[in-house]
Amino acid sequence: MKTSHPFPRLACLAALLCSGTVAAQTTYRVQELESLGGTNARGNSINDFGIASGYSTVADNSVRHATAWFAGQKFDLGTLGDPRTSNSTVPWPVKNLGGLVVGISQTDIDDPNGELWSCFYFFSGPHANNGKACRGFAWGKGRMRPLLPLAGGTHSFAAGANNLGEIVGWAENAVADDTCVAPQKLQFKPVTWGPGRRAARALPLIGEDTSGAATAINDRGQIVGISGICDIAVGRYSAAHAVLWDNGRAIELKGFDAPYWNTPNAINQRGDIVGFMGTPGDVDGNLLRAFIRMSSSDTAQQIQPLQGDSYATALSINEWRQVVGTSCKEGGVDCRAFLWENGITRDISRQPGYGGVLTSAQDINNFGVITGRAVDAAGVRKAFVAVPLY
Template identity: 40%
Template sequence: MKKTLVVLAGVALVATGFSYPSTPRFEFDTLAPLGGRTAIGSSIDSRGVVAGTSTTTGTAKHATVWRNGKARSLGTLGGPGSSSAVLWPSSGRVIAGITQTDKPDPNNESWSCGAFLPARPGYACVGFAYVDGKMRALPTLGGPHGFAAGANSRGLVAGWAEENIRDSSCVGTQVLRFRATVWDVRTMRARELRPLRGDSVSAATGVNDRGRVIGISGACDQAVGRGSAREPVVWDHGKPRALTDLGGIAWDTPMDLNERGDIAGFVNRSAADGASLKPLPVWWSASGRLHRLTLPSGYTFGQALGINERRHVVGVALSEDFSQCAAVLWRSDSKPIVLEDKSGRLQPCDANAINDRGQITGDATHVKSGATVGFLATPR
């Protein structure tokens, strides 16, 4: 049975320490691509170092770090033309992401990486941990593919990996079952986290320093959300517990969590939307209570993508037809603030991560060139 809850649209978020002024202003720095036309900031640490993804001079994408505005490629674990990416917030000394490899995939699956990286049929894509200046492949659970999402400061990485087990609930090119996985980069061992009772697959999207893991549970489906995100889940001490949602049956996805255990993410609007993506931005308190975040005027859908220790939440607002987007900050009063570059150089689209200093990273359209670039927004 699906769980529903009457949500509070104007609930107050508790903030301590750093606080935005009543009308916050930001200084925007552009995160330029490595050589192509696209860059996206996905993660920001306490020092303002950003990690994300950039296109190169060719069609490939590389996991990228921007330090003091300078871009550095983290490389890939595949041959020429292979791609990699950082897609989720990471904290501490470990940067986690995904990379294509030169290892063959006998099932020729598009896998979860297919939604984020250029197609490279016939080769496996796995999660990586970038530690001490080196990209290291994270082991799977027996199948060809893996996917690394968030990382904590203790060297744990959350994601999902394939088992060598066929699953009849898979669709499209997906063949094998996958499970939520936590890797310890010190030992490079993978620990499987089981789905909720009655589900066949699970995936983890984040882990905090206390060992709380967030993610999804459902059917194999296409391995990119939808039916595999039938339920939002939190694992405490390895045991899965369903989080409250709005009754939807797909696309319910926790995206980030802080050390106290508060979670930012999105859930589908209702069961009536079925498998269609109709997301609404939400956050869950550490106790599991669901709070819906108000969208800016003129926007129908949205996703909460990052949260810091002060329960400041960032994400994206989307128009009814998904053609328009706006980067959004939700602060202590829960009212949405659309991020604007007062210089007019950038039109921010997605706010993907926020640190405890209130700095935000994401992606924007460069007004003059039309290119998609990353941004670092620092409050002033």
């Protein structure tokens, strides 16, 4: 397994990690990112070059399109289907520095099984379920190409990519699974695509599990994700087990006390993992708990929500072990962005000079720059970048 880092800029950062800790971040300069004309946008990923990506709704808010932002400019990454009726998004942090962006998009291919599939929960508007196949995509050099499912499957989902061009996600196969909850019919496996145009390859699951998903990959080839049953194809019992795949072997992470919603979201180059876990008795996921699993430990530890909250998800981690996420009231409402560092969860939702509220911090790069969602003073949902002021 290749362990060297192909990008000198990150190699320098790795060297700095050995020399001490980053100075405490106290405040941020918040910049709203221009939408594609609609009133709903969010940044879900930011790399070390400052390229943010996520989604924005178009002018009539009928669909959302995968969007990138850089140097004050916005870029509509397009869709795999009719752009007027197809949604697309970059739903997870993508740490690639070589211009590769991955995500999901509806296509013009009819879904013969009438499933909602995982994509439905990441889209909005009247076309969120348009009866078409949803596919993972790889975007580079100005073009979006589909990532095909396993043989016999209809849908796929791309979540993460590393600097070697390896992409991870999940994909259906041809097996009708009686653990699926209608309208889902086909089981799905955690998969990798690439480098290049290599087809989907399934990863092993835990025990007798039938379905699962991969959510993130680092440059050492370590992959994180979930293993469980088909269920609703988006968490819950599909996420019975939180998993680390290392050298092709599925390793069940420890420290989880509920058989659902156990979902790693990100892994850094050290092998530190963050995400969220279920709470016993809370099958509906109204009381999710954020976690971190250090590479030096075999057990996940909880990240406490902000004071007064009972729901938290850790969404990303950088090489300084700074963790960002969202902390909310029960059911994921009244949310605030948080930064966790050295065992302390800090509220970063309100910043000097910005009249809105940062409701979620979706990703953080190695320079401490954060992207996510804000609600501005007029109540409009905006994508943002927050730059630390040391």
